[in-house]
Amino acid sequence: MNGTTALPRRSFGETMRADVWWTQPLLVFVGLSIFIVYSTWAAFQGQNYFFGNYISPFYSPEILGDSPHSWFGPKPNWWPHWLIFSPALLVLWAPGGFRVTCYYYRGAYYKAFWADPPACTVGEPRKSYWGERSFPLIMQNVHRYFLYLALFFLLVLAYDVWKALWFADGFGIGIGTIVLAINLVLLAGYTVGCHSLRHLAGGFLDQFSKSPTCYRAYTCVSCFNRRHMLWAWLSLFWVGFADLYVRLCAMGVWHDWRLL
Amino acid sequence: MATATFRIWRGDANGGEFHDYTAEVAEGMVVLDAVHDIQRTQAPDLACRWNCKAGKCGSCSAEVNGMPKLMCMTRLSELPLEKPVTIEPMKAFSTLKDLVTDVSWNFSVKKTIKPFKPRPPDAADGTWRMQQEDIDRVQEFRKCIECFLCQDVCHVLRDHQMHERFIGPRFLIHVAALEMHPLDTEDRIEELRNKQGIGYCNITKCCTKVCPENIEITDNGIIPLKERVVDDFYDPFGWIWRWLKKKSNS
Numbered sequence: 001m002n003g004t005t006a007l008p009r010r011s012f013g014e015t016m017r018a019d020v021w022w023t024q025p026l027l028v029f030v031g032l033s034i035f036i037v038y039s040t041w042a043a044f045q046g047q048n049y050f051f052g053n054y055i056s057p058f059y060s061p062e063i064l065g066d067s068p069h070s071w072f073g074p075k076p077n078w079w080p081h082w083l084i085f086s087p088a089l090l091v092l093w094a095p096g097g098f099r100v101t102c103y104y105y106r107g108a109y110y111k112a113f114w115a116d117p118p119a120c121t122v123g124e125p126r127k128s129y130w131g132e133r134s135f136p137l138i139m140q141n142v143h144r145y146f147l148y149l150a151l152f153f154l155l156v157l158a159y160d161v162w163k164a165l166w167f168a169d170g171f172g173i174g175i176g177t178i179v180l181a182i183n184l185v186l187l188a189g190y191t192v193g194c195h196s197l198r199h200l201a202g203g204f205l206d207q208f209s210k211s212p213t214c215y216r217a218y219t220c221v222s223c224f225n226r227r228h229m230l231w232a233w234l235s236l237f238w239v240g241f242a243d244l245y246v247r248l249c250a251m252g253v254w255h256d257w258r259l260l
Numbered sequence: 261m262a263t264a265t266f267r268i269w270r271g272d273a274n275g276g277e278f279h280d281y282t283a284e285v286a287e288g289m290v291v292l293d294a295v296h297d298i299q300r301t302q303a304p305d306l307a308c309r310w311n312c313k314a315g316k317c318g319s320c321s322a323e324v325n326g327m328p329k330l331m332c333m334t335r336l337s338e339l340p341l342e343k344p345v346t347i348e349p350m351k352a353f354s355t356l357k358d359l360v361t362d363v364s365w366n367f368s369v370k371k372t373i374k375p376f377k378p379r380p381p382d383a384a385d386g387t388w389r390m391q392q393e394d395i396d397r398v399q400e401f402r403k404c405i406e407c408f409l410c411q412d413v414c415h416v417l418r419d420h421q422m423h424e425r426f427i428g429p430r431f432l433i434h435v436a437a438l439e440m441h442p443l444d445t446e447d448r449i450e451e452l453r454n455k456q457g458i459g460y461c462n463i464t465k466c467c468t469k470v471c472p473e474n475i476e477i478t479d480n481g482i483i484p485l486k487e488r489v490v491d492d493f494y495d496p497f498g499w500i501w502r503w504l505k506k507k508s509n510s
Contacts, residue, residue: 010419016326016346103483107463117415120466121326121351129420133459141494144487195479199487207442209391225479 010123012115021119028112031233032105035240039092042243046086048250049243053163054176056243057183061156062087069163095153098146099236103195104228106132106140144196154191157184173260176245183242186235193224193231261286264336265344266294268306273354279303280344285336291347292320292331295359307358315472318407322359323348328409328470350412363408369427373456376438377446394442401437401481403473406430410467410477416460426457429467429477436481439488453489458482 015021042049042058049059050067062070065087075085099105110116117124132140161184164177191197202218205211224231248254261284270279281298292310299306311317313332320331325339325346339345353361382389410429416422427435435456439448452458467477475481491498 016323016348018325018340018343018346103463103486107465107478110462111464116462117419117464117466120413120415120464120469121323121328121418124415124419127420129416129422129460131416131457131460131462133457137462138459141486141490144490144495145497195483196487196490199484199491203484203487204491206394206440206444207391208393209442215393228479 012123012125013118014123015119015121017119017121021122025112025115025119028108031236032109032112035236038240039096039243042247043088043092044084044086045247046088048247049088051176051246051249051256052168053166054174054180054246054249054256055160055163056088056246057157057160057180057187057239058092058243059088060160061091061153063090069160091153094146094149095239098143098150098191099232101140101143101146102232103143104232108229143194144200147191147194147196147200150191150194154184154188157187160184167258171260172258174256174258176249176256178259179242179245183235183238186231186238189224190228190231190235192221193226193228194221195225195228197221198225262341264294264341266298267344267346268295268298268303268358269346269348270303270306270358271355272357276355276358278346285341287337289336290332291322291324291329291334291336291339291345294336294345295331295347307356307360309360316405318405318472321350321361321407321409321412323350323412328412330407330409330472333472350408352412352414352417353408365423366406366408366411366428366430369431370434373427373431373435373438374446374448374451376441376444378443379445388443390442397480398437398441400475401433401440403475404430404433405473407472409470409472413466413470414461415464415466416457416462422457422460426460429461429482431456432458432461432485433475433477433481436485439485449488449492452485453493458485458489461486 039058049056050069055062055067055069059065060069064070064072064075066074070087079085111118115125130137132138161177161181164180165171165173167174198218198221201221202208202211202214205214208215208218245254249256263282264285266281266283267278268281270276281302283294283297285294292313295306295308299308308320310320310332312319315330315333318330321328322331323329324331324334328350331347347359349355349359349361353363353365356362378388381387408430411417414428416426417428435448435452438444438446461482463478463483465478468479471477
């Protein structure tokens with residue numbers, strides 16, 4: 001490949017664009033920052049994460065913990081005193097990793113947090129560029145493994161919705177049930193539209209006609225994939241809200257209305 | 261009749277500057293009309309490449325108000341005419357004169373990509389049989405008119421000038437069209453990773469935004485290719501799975 005000499009490189013933020021190009025990266029920066037701060041705070045609380053038959057999605061599956069939702073009982077005695085314990089910290093890395101390595105979020109946070117570039121045709125702050133070819137960003141290729149974990153988490157969250165239908169006095173539907181069910185639907189929409197799943201479902205094939213099942217799966221995933229950004233933001237907002245709902249109910253600030 | 265100011269970059273590879281021209285604006289005009297009007301009445305030496313004026317030849321690529329666009333498909337009614345409309349050559353390539361850039365690098369890149377290598381014909385008459393669902397995906401990529409707006413907007417080429425290490429979105433789409441073709445038997449994944457630099461793409465989707473043919477360059481072309489690279493280079497469980505599958509089939 002022959003090289004080419006273009007016009008001089010523009011400095012950081014320099015552009016001839018006449019529109020408000022900074023709006024979108026700013027909104028992404030603010031939106032993701034709020035979520036990161038809130039989810040980190042919530043994960044370290046270690047309390048008020050369940051309310052009766054509801055459990056916060058940040059804490060599910062509760063592998064070890066004090067609530068009745070715990071799979072393997074309370075925190076073990078051998079847990080080092082100096083090591084902070086919260087049931088959320090045992091599980092939150094998996095859905096967190098799925099989002100961090102997600103193709104949509106990658107493009108979004110490279111722009112919003114790293115200005116690489118700040119927006120299309122806007123000057124960058126750095127001359128050097130490694131892309132996703134070398135460490136650390138080459139690790140983004142692990143995305144499909146986080147997908148496998150995310151699919152498992154969907155099953156767990158579906159079970160949480162099932163539990164949210166059963167109150168102490170039997171079957172019922174509360175506002176919390178609906179909040180957790182919407183959370184499941186939005187997270188499923190986001191996960192099922194994953195680019196890696198699209199590839200694994202059938203995108204790896206060159207001849208769909210030889211594998212009709214894979215083609216149907218590919219078409220289905222592609223349908224969700226077309227709105228992947230929308231699913232990503234809706235599910236991000238709602239999973240945070242679901243935690244907040246359960247937390248405020250557990251703290252007695254909000255009352256969970258029974259609809260049925 | 262209303263008028264508007266057009267701030268056009270004049271110069272060559274050694275440098276240049278913006279010149280302001282005022283032109284009359286009529287309903288239905290596109291940027292290329294205004295450039296032609298300026299050429300005709302005020303600056304006969306203004307260099308500008310164009311051909312079909314229908315958004316199909318990909319010749320009149322330039323940057324209008326800072327965004328890569330086809331001048332023939334950018335209506336003046338879409339632009340804020342109370343401010344000067346800036347028109348510049350593409351930034352990812354060297355300027356020959358005014359709005360004309362040297363895009364020959366793209367053609368030399370294309371020659372380095374392994375060509376189409378079909379399987380043996382399906383029928384005795386030397387023809388092949390393909391199903392529509394097999395070809396739908398690559399038909400999208402074949403809409404490309406090679407305007408190189410995606411190459412221009414890509415920050416890897418535009419800002420970092422990595423022309424030696426990265427082939428750019430246009431040619432990643434070209435590779436995708438070949439690699440996903442139901443008849444093709446060639447393997448381009450290794451060179452895609454090692455020589456053509458797909459890892460440099462950080463999925464900003466700017467290429468998709470500027471494509472005049474609305475090709476989903478990132479979602480349908482580049483990301484699926486990245487996933488194929490993951491298959492071959494970064495997925496040990498996948499290797500074991502495929503090895504076991506092959507073993508059970510044999």
